[in-house]
Amino acid sequence: MPSPRNKSARFVAITTLCELQKSRTPVNTIFTSVLTEHPLENNDRQLAANLIFGLLRNRESLDIMLQYLCRQPLKKFHPFVLQALRVGLFQIMYLDRIPESAAVNESVKALQAMHLPKRLHGFVNGVLRNAIRKREELLSLTENPASPILNHPEWLTKSWEKRYGRLETLRICRQNNDQAALSLQINSCVTDRDTFGKILSQNGINSHSGKYCYNTLILEDFNGTVHEIPGFTEGHFQIQDQGAQLLAHLVGPMTDKGEYLDACAGVGGKTSVLIQMAKTPMASVAAAEPDKGRRTRFTENMKRLHPDLDIPLFSGTLQELATITSKRFHGILLDAPCSGTGVIRRHPDIRWNRRPEDLNRYQEIQLELLQAGTTLLLPGGTLVYATCSLQEEENEQVIERFLAANTDFILEECSASLPSKAHSLCNKNFFAPLPGNEIDGFFGARLKRLAEASLKTLKR
Numbered sequence: 001m002p003s004p005r006n007k008s009a010r011f012v013a014i015t016t017l018c019e020l021q022k023s024r025t026p027v028n029t030i031f032t033s034v035l036t037e038h039p040l041e042n043n044d045r046q047l048a049a050n051l052i053f054g055l056l057r058n059r060e061s062l063d064i065m066l067q068y069l070c071r072q073p074l075k076k077f078h079p080f081v082l083q084a085l086r087v088g089l090f091q092i093m094y095l096d097r098i099p100e101s102a103a104v105n106e107s108v109k110a111l112q113a114m115h116l117p118k119r120l121h122g123f124v125n126g127v128l129r130n131a132i133r134k135r136e137e138l139l140s141l142t143e144n145p146a147s148p149i150l151n152h153p154e155w156l157t158k159s160w161e162k163r164y165g166r167l168e169t170l171r172i173c174r175q176n177n178d179q180a181a182l183s184l185q186i187n188s189c190v191t192d193r194d195t196f197g198k199i200l201s202q203n204g205i206n207s208h209s210g211k212y213c214y215n216t217l218i219l220e221d222f223n224g225t226v227h228e229i230p231g232f233t234e235g236h237f238q239i240q241d242q243g244a245q246l247l248a249h250l251v252g253p254m255t256d257k258g259e260y261l262d263a264c265a266g267v268g269g270k271t272s273v274l275i276q277m278a279k280t281p282m283a284s285v286a287a288a289e290p291d292k293g294r295r296t297r298f299t300e301n302m303k304r305l306h307p308d309l310d311i312p313l314f315s316g317t318l319q320e321l322a323t324i325t326s327k328r329f330h331g332i333l334l335d336a337p338c339s340g341t342g343v344i345r346r347h348p349d350i351r352w353n354r355r356p357e358d359l360n361r362y363q364e365i366q367l368e369l370l371q372a373g374t375t376l377l378l379p380g381g382t383l384v385y386a387t388c389s390l391q392e393e394e395n396e397q398v399i400e401r402f403l404a405a406n407t408d409f410i411l412e413e414c415s416a417s418l419p420s421k422a423h424s425l426c427n428k429n430f431f432a433p434l435p436g437n438e439i440d441g442f443f444g445a446r447l448k449r450l451a452e453a454s455l456k457t458l459k460r
């Protein structure tokens with residue numbers, strides 16, 4: 001029996017998935033805490049991550065197959081047994097490089113390590129061996145084009161069907177079930193895309209330029225960790241989707257000597273893009289973030305990407321900042337907390353973690369943040385509202401309610417702030433890319449506060 005200190009990749013994957021089933025904590029947070037208790041070597045950690053993420057992308061298909069193999073409803077299974085079956089079946093059905101016998105044996109061993117009764121070991125062994133025998137039959141269950149298995153909850157696909165139509169919804173789901181390529185945002189304060197592309201190529205890493213942003217290189221077939229990419233420690237790049245970069249672009253063009261705020265800065269991904277944009281007109285950038293863990297990562301990232309700058313970071317909420325300072329900004333990026341339904345491809349747990357009732361709760365928070373943003377904005381300034389959600393409740397409805405309550409603001413079109421390659425991602429006045437091959441799903445709106453003079457004319 002494995003010692004308590006020496007658990008397998010499968011055990012860690014099953015334990016992580018069991019914890020995820022109990023709470024709505026992001027899977028990465030749970031995985032990190034399980035790894036603290038049961039550390040794994042690099043290869044095993046990578047395998048555990050592949051099992052967890054791959055399984056979350058295919059959960060509905062796996063459950064249909066499991067239900068075909070077992071008479072008892074899956075809901076009645078012991079949680080560890082259900083996850084051990086899913087992990088075993090995922091390897092049998094979708095991972096070519098793992099021998100089928102290893103997939104079965106490792107699930108059974110995980111049950112042993114958990115000290116579950118022997119009859120359950122026999123049950124899992126039997127179901128998975130049956131799956132090997134019936135592999136083709138099982139595949140046909142989910143490959144029937146008449147009833148596509150989307151591997152997303154119904155409330156979400158229904159909301160997308162209403163908004164984008166059936167075909168587009170199928171495309172988004174297929175996109176979300178594929179693994180995304182790594183997208184590097186090249187730090188223009190340190191290097192440029194072509195020079196950095198050559199360095200990658202000299203190190204045997206293939207890359208191609210991003211379709212929508214100039215400063216992007218896409219690594220389609222890179223399987224290592226980010227630390228293995230040359231130039232990481234020296235701040236030559238950060239990992240960032242092109243849509244996320246373009247949201248920061250919406251704040252521009254920047255005013256000469258203007259002052260800008262990244263109001264929900266997180267770990268500083270968009271703060272760095274704002275700093276890169278601010279280089280030429282010598283504008284300045286500040287940030288606010290209430291979460292301590294994120295602030296620590298913000299500071300690490302800024303040290304790596306902009307070691308010569310001291311970026312002011314407010315440790316608190318935007319509402320708190322709005323009450324304690326008299327400072328006013330030319331532009332504010334408000335990348336609001338949201339459901340994240342546009343970035344499911346990179347965070348496959350989101351689809352199972354969210355509930356329809358979350359959307360209205362987020363809407364209230366988003367409006368409250370926008371209102372705090374107005375306090376901090378100069379007349380004539382621009383407040384950029386951004387989410388990584390595809391839901392109307394968090395996007396158009398928020399803007400509609402905001403404009404109704406704030407008559408000194410108008411909606412400006414987004415395309416003028418974006419590179420021409422990205423104009424096709426705008427819909428009416430909004431920046432609204434749907435998840436695609438090279439981009440995640442986002443929403444952005446430019447809210448301009450009228451200057452005092454324009455306000456007076458309006459009132460007359």
Ligand SMILES: C[S@@+](CC[C@H](N)C(=O)[O-])C[C@H]1O[C@@H](n2cnc3c(N)ncnc32)[C@H](O)[C@@H]1O
Pocket residue numbers: 244263264265266267268269270271288289290291294316317318319335336337338369
């Ligand atoms: C979508 S994330 C931002 C990601 C970030 N802009 C980036 O590019 O890495 C939203 C962030 O808003 C922060 N947040 C939540 N409530 C807030 C509040 N009341 N004021 C300011 N930030 C808040 C969260 O901690 C989180 O980091």
